[in-house]
Amino acid sequence: MADLFAEQLPDTAPGAPREDAPLADRLRPRSLAEVVGQEHLTGPEGAIGRMVAAGRLSSMILWGPPGTGKTSIARLLADAVGMRFAAVSAVFSGVADLKKAFAEAEVAARAGQRTLLFVDEIHRFNRAQQDGFLPFVERGTVTLVGATTENPSFALNAALLSRAQVLILHRLDAAALGALLDRAEELAGPLPLTPEAREALVASADGDGRFLLNQAETLYAARLDHALGPAELGAFLQRRVAVYDKDRDGHYNLISALHKALRGSDPQASLYYLARMLTAGEEPLYVLRRLTRFASEDIGLADPQALTQCLAAKDAYEFLGSPEGELAIVQACLYCATAPKSNAAYAAQKAAWKSAKETGSLAPPHNILNAPTKLMKDIGYGADYAYDHDAPDGFSGANYWPEGMAAQTYYRPVPRGFERQVIERIEWWEKKRRERRGLAE
Structure with a gap:
């Protein structure tokens, strides 16, 4: 198990990688200053920058998409503050590997050496395994640095989250x-x-630096004798590559324009920007992800069918493929553009999340807790729980x-x-609440 896992994580020994190592390994940053795209964390004013300057790390969860530098940051953090680096992966490791890592950390601690324990894919450990980290983190045996592509709020135990700072890495x-x-x-x-193909290659990586460098390595290995254009690049890599016009309106500019046109209820402009992206070779599933997000963020319960339409379009596209399935994407786009708009759900989420962070772990009232x-x-x-179905009006x-x-x-x-x-229902419920309070008083 240990030998298998050793192949999955970077060598922690100092020095340059072998000349025949993959390009991504040869280009691994040698210091936090060389990490690209995460300056909000690694810069002097960032959370990681401040911890390194103080020479003291707290346990943390690095949450971000693939290929954004989570593993590199963890390795470099240990170097930056003079800590011993140990690593396990939830994909390849079990309970025995964890026990061994903790035992080695305890031995190192007795010798005065602090250990940074990097746990890749930490969300893949089950709840009981996650609980196993707690005593070692609390005692300071290890400083835990977990990496995850999943939302920590759902993927990690509340007890573990309360002992670690969640740091969000941006898509590159x-x-x-x-x-x-x-x-x-x-x-x-x-x-x-x-130059146009280079921009298309960058756009096709969709924020994943590791994928980008792997694609570049494929190009180098081919030893081509001429420069590829965007269409040739797409054919060579067997991957649809976004091709933008001579004005070089970028991937993010076009998706932003599509989002704004949808929000502004302009179906014609929305369809134009959708066409610009799909005919240029943009990944259709990427566009569908953005439409699905739009359906919740900018339409919400003003038209609950918008989300259903987007998910149905995703199923239809996956079933039919291109070009037939792209008509389903057009249908979802037009539905969203012509639907009534509301960001009430989006605003409610932000307000509720803020309130939850501010109030901490307040317990619900006892009357609505289960008593098995x-x-x-x-x-x-x-x-004294009031069962609503037994109450007048079911409320x-x-x-x-x-x-x-x-x-x-x-x-x-x-x-x-x-x-x-929905407004009418809420107003009716509020009226009934006032009446109930009046009777109670």
Whole structure:
């Protein structure tokens, strides 16, 4: 197991990698200053920059898409503060590997050496395995640095999250990806690409630096005797590559234009920008992901069918492929453009998330907690719970907020589309609550 895992993570020994190592390994940053695209964390004012300057690390979870530098940052953090670096992967490691890592860290601690334990794909460990980290983190046996592509709020235990700072890594933008290609060309020579094809290669990476360098390595290995244009590049890599016109409107500019046209309820302009992207070779599933996000962010419950339309378009495209399936994407785009708009759900999410962070771990009132055991019943769990279906009008008007926390209003529907009906329901419930309170008083 250990030998298998050793092949999955970078060598921690100092010195340059072998000349025959993959390009991505040869271009691994040698210091935090060389990490591209994450300056909001690694810069002097960033969370990581400040910890390194202080010479003291806290446990952290690095959350970000693939190929954004999570593993490199963890390795470089240990070097920056003089810590011993140890690594395990939730894909290849089990309980025995974890016990061995903790035992070695305890031995090192007795010798005065602190250990940074890097856990790749930490979200793949189950809840019990995640709990196993807690005593070693609390005692300071290890400083935990976990890497995940999944939302830590859902993928990690609350107890583990309370002991680690979540740091968000950004998908690499065009400038950061371009900097990686510059480094590749300094090391291996110019890529056999026209300027337009180079931009298309950057766009096709979709923010993944490792993927970009692997594609560059494929180009170098082919030893081409002429520069490829965008269409030739797409054929060579067997991957649809975005081709932008002579004005070089970038990938992100076009998706931004599509989003704004949809929000502005302009179906004609929306269809134009959709066509610009798809005819240029943009990945259709990328466009569908953005349409699906739009359906929740800018339409929400003003038309709940918008989300269903986008997901149906995704299924239709995956079933039919291109070009037949692209008509389903057009249908979803036009539906979103012509639907009533509301960002009430989006605003409600931001407000609720902010409130949850501010209030911490306030417990719900005892009357709405389940009481499956006698002890829980004896201490008041479930006492005086008002079962709404037994109440007049099927509505009890009970209080569901934690003790000491006033009722909040996060969701404010707009008088458009289906949310007009939602407003009527909420107003009716509020009226009933006031009546119930009046009777209680």
